[in-house]
Amino acid sequence: MTPSPQFGFSLTARADAAPGADPTSAVAVSTLTSTARDILEGAFPPIWVRGEITGFKAHRNGHWYFTLRDRMAQVRAVVWSKDTRSIPAPPDEGMMIAAYGNLSVYPAKGEMQFVVRRMEAEGDGLWAKAIERTRLKLEAEGLLAPERKRPLPRYPRRVAVVTSPDGAALRDIISVMRRRAPAVEIVVVPAAVQGDSAALELSRAVARVSRWREADVVIVARGGGSREDLWAFNDERLARAIVACPIPVVSGVGHEVDVTICDMVADVRAATPSAAAETVVRDHAELANELRVAERRMSRALIKRVDRAKADVQWLASALRSRLVRTTERRRARVSELAGRLHALSPLATLNRGYGVARSTDGRALTSATAFSPDMPFELLLRDGTVAARATDVRRSEPA
């Protein structure tokens, strides 16, 4: 069999000589580079490398190319498009980063290259950059404005919870709500809260609640985790789903230190899932107490009102009495005045001056001698009594 360089050493190598040991067993270039690649990849476990970004280029095919360098050396680096998705934002030129990946060889060019799978900039630079970029965009559209924040319903009957159905966040929320407001319904809207599909699933779940329209308030929640774990909550799609939601949204993501885009667009930001549940439902013990207070206020107000009615009645009664007394007195005064005047006019007053009046036995005044006849009985009316009398002789005086 004639040795043929095109077929590589496995087919052509002689048992007594290594491939490429002489011209007849020379290996192909591709054999050389791919062997170099295999050896390099086997020799270097995945490793973090620190360096400065230079010549960064995001290619149309989705891959990122750049050179990583320090003062002494440099290496070509690549991030395949599938891995760029787990990096929050493309790095800036000149940025100091730590890149995690494998050293390899690009056989087509015979170049050594560092294949980067993860990347971190100093001081969370990339995360901060990505969040800032989304924040600025939403802010420019006015979606973060304080006046957009809607008040939460005071006594929700049904709370939708967008979260992982198996997560600690849901357990925490259920336990807080059970304790504080057992009668409030919890409707879980399941979504992955980490991983590649999380952002999409979360935004779809929020959109589902929006379409459903039967919940009074939504909690979007996830327990604490690393920046990467919480990354879906910085996704613009989720932000827009929250903005479009017709009912108020409470964000309860991570622990207190992490502020996500989701926190910024939500109507209320709670630091944790438990805090979100506490924000949404008021403690029933507290409400029961409010009811007792209302009851006391109501009773007190009614008693006060009845007391006032009683006082009104009493006042009226006494006013009536005094009015009556005054009227009576006025009448009495009038009566005695009239009596005085009557008295002054009365012929009886004459009696007081010592005169007397003769009256017939049937009460007629006898004012003329002609009214008398001899032996006729009559009555003499005096100041202090009457005298029974009898006429003895009747003498008429001559008319003048």
Place this chain on the structure above:
Amino acid sequence: MSFEQRLRRLEEIVGELESEELELDRALKLFEEGVTCLRAATEDLGKVEARVQRLVERTDGTFEVTDVRE
């Protein structure tokens, strides 16, 4: 009437009862209504635990809530 509506009504009743110019007749009626409201609201608070449910959207765009085993 929902719990929220009841509480709001109760607040109105207390407010009106506490106002100065109120007919006695009206005050008595309000009080009676307030007591009914209070009783119903207190009952609401004592209701048994609501179930945890899960929202499911059907392919035709309609929704269904199903119980979740805790």
